[in-house]
Every structure is written in C-alpha cells, then in structure tokens.
Amino acid sequence: MADPSTYRPATGAIPTDPGVYKFRDAHRRVIYVGKAKNLRSRLTSYFADITGLHPRTRQMVTTAASVEWTVVGTEVEALQLEYNWIKEFDPRFNVRYRDDKTYPMLAVTLNETYPRVFVYRGARKPGVRYFGPYAHAWAIRETVDLLTRVFPIRTCSTGVFRRNEQMGRPCLLGYIDKCSAPCVGRVDADEHRAIVDDFCDFLAGKTDGLIRRLEREMTSAAEELDFERAARLRDDTSALRRAMEKQAVVLGSGTDADVIAMVGDELESSVTIFHVRDGRVRGERGWVVEVQENATLAEQVESFLTQFYGAESDMSSGIPREVLVPALPDDVDQMQDWLTQRRGARVDIRVPQRGDKRNLMTTVERNASDALARHKLQRAGDLTTRSAALTELQEHLGLDVAPLRIECIDISHVQGTDVVASLVVFEDGLPRKSDYRHYGIKEAAGDGRSDDVASIAEVTRRRFLRHRGGEATPPPVDGDEPVAIAAGEVSAEEGKKRRFAYPPNLFVVDGGAPQVHAAAAVLEELGVTDVAIIGLAKRLEEVWVPGDDEPVILPRNSEALFLLQRVRDEAHRFAITFHRSKRSKRMTASALDGIPGLGATRRTALLTHFGSVANLKKATVDEISQVPGIGATTAQSVRDALSADESTREDVTSG
Known part of the structure; x- marks a missing residue:
C-alpha cells in the first residue's frame, strides 16, 4: 500500500486550467481517469487527510504510485479526452x-x-x-x-x-x-x-406520408379497374399499419428523445434508457453497475452520458434532439455542446417536470427499479452466491462458523412517537418470515424524543431474555408480535405461544458504534457468549464490531456486503410498515374517541361508510346523518369534534 505523500505533486506545479488526470499504480497501469475544471483544486483534494476520504477513493490513492495530467483548452475537450482514456485504459476504479x-x-x-x-x-x-x-x-x-x-x-x-x-x-x-x-x-x-x-x-418515423401515398395509388388502381394491384396495395397498407402498431406511441409526433432513468442504493445503480423516435419507443437498454464512490445522481448522469454517447465511432444518427435525465449534470452546458458537436445539430438535456414526458420518465424509472429488483433476486436466489456470502462473512468477521442464521433489528419512529422495532430472520441467506417479530417500545419521557440506543438495548434484552439459561426465546410479550408468512401481519395463531427454534449465529444492529455497543452490553449482562454481534452503518456501509475503534470495511462488490445490506433493508422495510400501521390506528382512534354518543359500533359504521377519517372530515352533517345508526345530534357532535381537531392541528402548526 503506497503512501500518497510519496508521489504528491507540488501544489504550485499543478495548473489551474481544465484538464484530465490519470492515476497509475507501481506497474504504470492506469487505475483511474478523471476530469476537472480546475486541475489544482481537484488533485489537491485527493491528498487531504486520508481518513476523511471515501473508502473507495482511499483505496485508489493508496494503490496509486503516481499521478499525471493533461491540460486542454475547454471543458468540452476535457469531456472527450476523459472518455477516450477510459475506453483506452479501462481503469479498475472507473465505473x-x-x-x-x-x-x-x-x-x-x-x-x-x-x-x-x-x-x-x-x-x-x-x-x-x-x-x-x-x-x-x-x-x-x-x-x-x-x-x-x-x-x-x-x-x-x-x-x-x-x-x-x-x-x-x-x-x-x-x-x-x-x-x-x-x-x-x-x-x-x-x-x-x-x-x-x-x-x-x-x-x-415518416410513416404518414408513405401510407397516404399507398392509399392514393390504391384508389387510382381501383379507378383504372386494376383490382389486382389495388388489392396488393391494400394488403401493403395493412402490413404497414400492423408494423406501426408494434411501436407504442408515447409522445407527440416528431418527438426524438432518449429517456434515461437511474434507480439504486449505496452499492448498485440500475440504468434504463428508452429510445423514442417520432414519438414511438424504438428500443431500450439497461445496465446494473456498481455506484462509484459517494457520487451524486448528477455525477452518475454525467458519467453515463459521456460513456454511452461516446461509445461508438459514428453516433451522429443515434443522438436525438433531446435527452431526458433524472438530474442535470453539473457541467450541463459543456455536455450539451459536446453532444451537439457529435450530432451536428442542437441537443438539449433537461429534466422533465410535467406532462407526457414526465409520465414516460416514471415508466422508465419503474423499469429500472424492476431491473434492479430482478438483479438482486437473481443474486439472492443463487445457492453458490449465498454460500460465498456466508463464507465471506465468516472470514471478514473472524467467526468460528458461517452465520447460517442471521437476525437484524431496526427502530422506527417519528420524533419519538409511535416507537416500534422490527426483527427479521435470514436462514441460509434467505428470509424466514415466519420468525419475523414486531416490538412496541415505550416512548421516552420528558421531551418526547426517542433514544435509539436505549431502544436497541431494550429489544436486544427482550430477544435474549431466556437465552442465558440455555432455553429457547420466550413467546412474544408486551408488544412482541409474531408475523404471518404471507401477509406480514400478526399471525393467525395469536393465542398460541411461539418460540424461536434456536439463537442466531450473527445478530445485526442497524446503526454504528453506539448502537452496537449498547446491544453488546446487554448480551454481556445476560451472559450470552455464543452470538456474534455487529452494527451496519448506512452512510458508508461500515461494519462495526464491539470493542473495535475502527470499522470493518467490506469490499463494495462483495457478496457478504450485499447480504448484510439486504438483511438491513428488510428490517427497515418491516419496521416502517408496522410503524405506519400503528400511527394510522392511533390517529384514527384519537380523532373519534370521546365523542358523545359515538361508541365502537358507530365508529366502525362511519369508517366503513366513508373509508377514512380524512373523507369523514370533508362530509357535512347531512351526509354523516345518512349513515345507519347515526342521528342528527350525533352527526353534529362528530362534525363539531372533527372541526375542533382540525383547528387544534392548525394552531400547533402555526405555533
């Protein structure tokens, strides 16, 4: 591992002009190519405090042994040169x-x-x-x-x-x-x-003129009594119309655009592009790639446009008049100038805000999201991949055995209210939904803010309460809710006592050092020594181990990190779902509680009739009184109570 200070160029020797730079390793292989408006400003950022760099950037600068740069006249030239070098050298740290x-x-x-x-x-x-x-x-x-x-x-x-x-x-x-x-x-x-x-x-896309011409020729042939030729032209016209029907019309006639969507997480990004010519979708393509460093969406868009439209020697016929993107590149003017030069005509890059183009962008985003989901499911469903992930976890965390059973907990709340926790279980790298749990957490007293660390400790204690004596975990108590496999709701066997079959090999906490230390303290207090525990911090996907001052950094493309991320995201999804359900029930109950003459039966009748409290608030007294069992007096009480509740909310908001 090289020390960046050994090859750091003198700051004064680096020009302030736009240009392109290359990092090379000890064998003179190019490992990274980048461009900059100001070479001095960009390059000096790589040689700042190494501990403050993103893990991938840190690995790049410590792998490199030298850096060199080329000054160009304009940012457009830098854009073109950057792409040419990426294509020529295929650097390992470029996406x-x-x-x-x-x-x-x-x-x-x-x-x-x-x-x-x-x-x-x-x-x-x-x-x-x-x-x-x-x-x-x-x-x-x-x-x-x-x-x-x-x-x-x-x-x-x-x-x-x-x-x-x-x-x-x-x-x-x-x-x-x-x-x-x-x-x-x-x-x-x-x-x-x-x-x-x-x-x-x-x-x-020049279809209308051709069809009109064939129809004129068909009419002329019929008038000349050349019925055989007229029939052939009729069949030709029908064939053209069938060919046109195979291309869905999505935008107005004459619209030429490429619609690009990007959907991803901290590790991977799914990119989908629809090619629209003359208002019709003529083709589509898709990629799933590793996200580079902590790149913003604008930076990812710029990288994609550079590589995609610079990929071919002759793209003049493939570049449309308009490129619709999810976010504008930082150097959008230079990117437009570069594409205009390659196309030989004006090219506009913009983000669709409304109308048909916004709707089409939503469709492309949905396709990108589905492609990412399929990609992840394909990885998760592959036995070899799951085995590799468990083996990597064992090696990186120094476990005695592969973690065949992994449990993960997450806390969800809104400013300390409706605090809940979730516990999800993965066995052999796959979710075991029959063992999922919900936990209700008592809210903190005083200022009403939630203490995530204390909540983590409470859930951990409740999970391992009897594990100390070698017994199975006790049945759900005081808010612990077992979950049905399919629906993700409370099990139909509510009255039965359910126990976990056995403890986990690995216990994952959603959070960093404070959260994992709190959970580890509980396990130590309970005398649990055969369960490994880690924390997964979301910002940089760092793995925290109790007692270590520095996190474990797993390779970004490792199957182990992918599995941990999937477990954590499932716990987060499960907690959010339960939190929303609990909050919705509380808000519904609080809005209709205490109204004179309104018992449980009438509350149910009102909600069944109007569908929600929001719809009930919009109803008049006459409309409320039409509900079976609700008289005029009760309807007026409901209307007055809901109006008072709405006024109270407005006062709180304005205050």
Missing part, C-alpha cells in the same frame, strides 16, 4: 457501463451498391444505418418480415447474392415478392436504392 448482453439492431448497408437489411450485434460501422437497439432479435425479424412485403429490400448475404447472380435465378424471397431480386436484374441500382430509402424513412 464502466457494460452490457451483460449485446442488444440487436436493424442494420442497413447504405455503403453497398445494393443495400441489404439484417439483424446486427456489435459496434457501429461507418456507412451503415442502424435502427434500435431492440430488446429481442425476434421483434426485429418479425418487423422485417412485415415490411419486406411492402419494401422488397435485399436481405441476403453477399455470398448468396453473388451465387444467385451467377445462376441467373432469384432465391425463394424473390419468387414470393419479398425481395425485388436485384441479383437477376428485376430492378436496377437506382430503383432498389429508392426502395431502401422508403424503408429507412418508414423506420425513422
């Missing part, structure tokens, strides 16, 4: 948006005398026009099969074309009129080029 699969595109070889259309995967080449990418190759082939009926463009390879040209006989597609057969001279190069142009225009 790369790589596909786990290649996406098919529809390619048209305009650089040939007789252009052909085919399904293609790989890098774009000059002289070839591309449409897509598409999610599935079969979708392209189905579209081509429909369109070659109307636009009989060549689809055969060069070898097949030359063989049929020598034989003087067309292939099967030529006989069934799905190819204009330029190989045998049915059409010359200019006529075939015109067919190709119409084919490209249709895929580019």
